[in-house]
Amino acid sequence: MNRRTLLALAVMIPLAACTRDEHWHQRLTLTVDTPDGPRSASVVQRIDWQGATGLYKSATAGLDPGQTSTRVTGEALALEVAPGRWVFALLRGDNGWQGEPGLNAGFVIAVPLGQPARSAEGVDDILAYPKDTPLVLPPEAWPMLVTFDDITDPASARRVDPADMAAVFGAGFALKAVTLEVTEEVVTDGRVEGVLGWLCQLKANRLSLNSKPGPIMDNELSSELGTGYFKIGDCK
Amino acid sequence: MTVTEKELFLAILAMDSYNRGAGASINNNGSDDPDGLDDSLGTQIGSATISVASSSDPNSAEVSAGFYAVAYNTQDGTFISYRGTDATPAGDLNDDAHHGWTLGGGNFFATQTALSINFLDAVQADNAPGSIIRSDSSLSGGLACIQARLFLPGH
Numbered sequence: 001m002n003r004r005t006l007l008a009l010a011v012m013i014p015l016a017a018c019t020r021d022e023h024w025h026q027r028l029t030l031t032v033d034t035p036d037g038p039r040s041a042s043v044v045q046r047i048d049w050q051g052a053t054g055l056y057k058s059a060t061a062g063l064d065p066g067q068t069s070t071r072v073t074g075e076a077l078a079l080e081v082a083p084g085r086w087v088f089a090l091l092r093g094d095n096g097w098q099g100e101p102g103l104n105a106g107f108v109i110a111v112p113l114g115q116p117a118r119s120a121e122g123v124d125d126i127l128a129y130p131k132d133t134p135l136v137l138p139p140e141a142w143p144m145l146v147t148f149d150d151i152t153d154p155a156s157a158r159r160v161d162p163a164d165m166a167a168v169f170g171a172g173f174a175l176k177a178v179t180l181e182v183t184e185e186v187v188t189d190g191r192v193e194g195v196l197g198w199l200c201q202l203k204a205n206r207l208s209l210n211s212k213p214g215p216i217m218d219n220e221l222s223s224e225l226g227t228g229y230f231k232i233g234d235c236k
Numbered sequence: 237m238t239v240t241e242k243e244l245f246l247a248i249l250a251m252d253s254y255n256r257g258a259g260a261s262i263n264n265n266g267s268d269d270p271d272g273l274d275d276s277l278g279t280q281i282g283s284a285t286i287s288v289a290s291s292s293d294p295n296s297a298e299v300s301a302g303f304y305a306v307a308y309n310t311q312d313g314t315f316i317s318y319r320g321t322d323a324t325p326a327g328d329l330n331d332d333a334h335h336g337w338t339l340g341g342g343n344f345f346a347t348q349t350a351l352s353i354n355f356l357d358a359v360q361a362d363n364a365p366g367s368i369i370r371s372d373s374s375l376s377g378g379l380a381c382i383q384a385r386l387f388l389p390g391h
Contacts, residue, residue, distance in 0.1 A: 091294075097269040206295060206300075208293065208296075213296075213297065214297075214298075214358055215305075215359075216277065216289050216291055217277075217288055218277060219276055219277050226291060226293025226294075226295055226296050228293040228294030228296065228299070229294075231295075232295065
């Protein structure tokens with residue numbers, strides 16, 4: 001065991017004893033009206049929640065009012081709205097924290113009960129919520145939607161306005177519903193990388209969708225987006 | 237000691253890297269907001285404009301190592317603000333300890349050292365004296381100092 005590992009352990013062991021850790025699975029479902037009728041797809045994601053307790057909570061009280069964090073494991077939702085045309089609901093919100101994975105559950109379950117979405121009390125509400133009971137997500141809690149002009153080219157990523165899907169896919173396409181359920185179903189794994197053949201190679205090299213590593217130098221969507229918005233966890 | 241307007245503004249920018257991007261410690265949109273202020277290029281804070289920002293992609297090398305930096309164009313030149321040790325979320329402290337603190341003990345191969353040099357290189361490839369101003373505090377000060385030694389020997 002080298003000196004660096006010892007130092008990291010010296011910091012991590014005391015902190016690990018000062019947190020409360022919880023997790024749940026949640027199923028996101030997207031339904032889109034198309035000229036050929038409604039199409040939908042679902043994805044199950046795992047949310048890990050950690051809250052500071054004890055000495056660590058006291059020591060960091062002024063640094064983060066929430067003193068909690070949520071982390072998602074799993075993958076984006078992939079829905080084929082027409083042959084060869086896909087829309088992806090990413091592992092991030094479209095406009096604000098309400099759409100972030102995990103916080104979206106807090107927003108529709110805990111907040112109406114008077115608890116902050118990522119508080120310990122809010123997580124208790126999520127864990128106690130009846131399983132496999134769909135909740136309609138309001139627009140502020142929707143995930144970011146993207147598509148690719150060329151599914152084989154990650155740099156061709158294009159944002160999809162959920163209020164105007166027709167602008168990208170054509171007349172007759174409209175987002176019908178986004179729902180969320182707390183579930184005990186297993187986490188979806190392997191679907192998105194099956195559709196996006198380039199995903200795992202970019203992920204292994206820690207590249208953005210523009211195939212470059214490192215700092216963001218422009219406001220192009222392919223520069224801002226990395227593989228972590230499509231998959232977090234090991235590729236198959 | 238008199239603090240000039242420039243020094244005060246640069247001090248504000250030095251702390252601004254804690255308030256933007258992944259793991260930001262400011263909740264500007266309510267106590268549930270985990271990602272702080274906008275770090276899109278072109279965003280303004282006072283007279284400064286964001287010109288380069290670290291990736292917030294959860295799979296990026298930067299987020300994995302707890303590293304974040306942001307660069308601004310200011311009327312006094314280009315300014316880089318490196319985020320130092322922080323504890324938001326809780327795991328960030330472990331990341332900083334593992335990937336950054338060991339620089340203080342002479343480990344020039346700490347992951348955050350390489351990431352900070354890559355960031356400087358992206359902001360400006362040359363090493364003209366005085367062209368870049370770097371923030372200075374704790375871990376981020378260590379990152380800034382090692383760059384000064386590497387890019388400007390003798391300074």
